[in-house]
Amino acid sequence: MNKRHLETLSSPGWATMLRQNLLPWVESIADLGDDVLEIGPGPGLTTDILRTRTARLTAVEIDPGLAAALAARLAGTNVTVITRSAEQLDLAESRFTGAACFGVIHHVPSPAQQDRIFSEILRVLRPGAALVGSDGYDNELTRQAHIDDVFVPLDAEALPSRLAQLGFTDIRVEHGEYDFRYAARKPPRRIPPGR
Numbered sequence: 204m205n206k207r208h209l210e211t212l213s214s215p216g217w218a219t220m221l222r223q224n225l226l227p228w229v230e231s232i233a234d235l236g237d238d239v240l241e242i243g244p245g246p247g248l249t250t251d252i253l254r255t256r257t258a259r260l261t262a263v264e265i266d267p268g269l270a271a272a273l274a275a276r277l278a279g280t281n282v283t284v285i286t287r288s289a290e291q292l293d294l295a296e297s298r299f300t301g302a303a304c305f306g307v308i309h310h311v312p313s314p315a316q317q318d319r320i321f322s323e324i325l326r327v328l329r330p331g332a333a334l335v336g337s338d339g340y341d342n343e344l345t346r347q348a349h350i351d352d353v354f355v356p357l358d359a360e361a362l363p364s365r366l367a368q369l370g371f372t373d374i375r376v377e378h379g380e381y382d383f384r385y386a387a388r389k390p391p392r393r394i395p396p397g398r
């Protein structure tokens with residue numbers, strides 16, 4: 204992330220927006236349960252909010268500096284920080300009761316890598332568990348914020364069919380002024396007939 208972007212995501216204004224705008228949306232969409240996965244916490248203002256709503260939070264961050272700072276800041280809390288790419292989570296299949304991925308996917312350099320992250324999230328979610336996420340529109344304002352940074356925007360219109368192809372169900376996309384939010388579930392486990 205470039206310096207200005209990082210400053211924004213560490214600012215009191217961002218914390219207020221998350222608390223007043225993003226959190227009510229998440230709570231209206233899904234109960235993420237007691238064992239939650241967060242992809243791409245960055246400076247961790249999203250982590251600060253998520254961790255008050257669950258017993259255990261696992262945050263996976265690719266940037267070693269950001270991951271180390273977050274691990275130090277939240278040492279001794281209910282948060283475990285893992286430094287790695289979410290393209291290969293190395294976490295148990297069907298473990299998590301919910302997952303969150305706020306503002307991350309446009310930082311992932313190719314659609315194939317982005318799909319690998321969605322597939323990994325799907326793999327580690329319990330059947331029926333929800334993924335909630337947000338991402339930025341492809342517009343001049345967002346492009347300016349990503350100068351000297353990776354910016355491979357998601358097409359919000361194509362996202363439902365993309366997530367469905369990867370195996371998600373119950374998919375929704377909601378449009379906001381500056382970003383869009385999405386939610387999807389891992390399909391519930393089917394009970395074989397006669398059991």
Ligand SMILES: C[S@@+](CC[C@H](N)C(=O)[O-])C[C@H]1O[C@@H](n2cnc3c(N)ncnc32)[C@H](O)[C@@H]1O
Nearest residue numbers: 243244245249264265266288289305306307310
């Ligand atoms: C724009 S920040 C979002 C931070 C926070 N979620 C928020 O909304 O305030 C995106 C974060 O995703 C991380 N990230 C990018 N690619 C990743 C990957 N493949 N695996 C894990 N984290 C990744 C970046 O390092 C960065 O910290």
